[in-house]
Amino acid sequence: MLKKLTVFQEVRELEGWxxxxxxxxxxxxxxxxxxxxxxxxxxxxxSLYRNSLDAIWDWLSSPKAKINFTAQLEKIEMAVPDVADFDTYGVYPALDVAMSMTAIILLIQGEDPQGAVVVSKLSQGGVEAFIEATAEGDISDAEIKVHPLMQWEIEVQKELLVLIKKHPHSGSTCKLLKAFATEPGMTNIGIEIN
Incomplete structure (x- = not known):
């Protein structure tokens, strides 16, 4: 549990870009x-969500970019899945994405200064839920902590903190971060990306 707390604490200290x-x-x-x-x-x-995330990257790359985040928020809120409407596990990671997108936009708008912590916890919580859902029988917290997917998630978040603190705010840093996210070819829950 100590590892998790230190990551969240460090994320809590991040500000601005x-x-x-x-x-x-x-x-x-x-x-x-x-x-x-x-x-x-x-x-x-x-593509609604892809476009919204691209708008966030654009805003990060060139802060003078005029992006109507209120309109973005309205668009993504229309495409939030309701877990009651689906009997497939996939609705949960999808909902994590929707909640994360909202948290980032509220962070940009200054309405939720802890938006990065929200996303950090949703990503890690999504991994935990996936491990529990795919485990054969009950699985302990200790077993979840040492599961390769959880280990990878924690390492990614720690490495990301180092990258962000080491690099200046620039378009090339944004490209580097995006590549960092996509190069492994897997989502946070280990699904291969084509």
Missing amino acids: QAVAYAATLLERMLPNYTLFCEVTEFADP
Whole structure:
């Protein structure tokens, strides 16, 4: 449990572009979970969320970019899945993406200064829930902590903190962070990205 707390504490201390960049990078790893859910269930057009995340990256790359985040928020709120409407596990990671997207936009708008912590916890919680859902029988907290997916999640978040603190706010840093999220070719819950 100590490892988790230190990551969240460090994320809590991020401010401004660093907090948004941290959250956007984690969301970049999670987004394919939403896309896959939409493709399988025909729930919504996943490009809505892709476009919103691209707008966040644009805003990060060039802070003078004029982006109507209130309109973005309205669009994504129309495509939030209701877990009661689906009997597939995929709705949960999809909902994590929707909640993360909302948290980042509220962070940008200054309405939720802890938006990066919200996304950090949703990503890690999503991994935990996935491990529990795919385990054969009951699984202890200790077993979850040492599970390769959870170990990877914690390492990614720690490495991301180092990257964000080491690099200046720039378009090239945004490219680096996006590549960091997509290069492993897997989502936070281990689903392969084509």
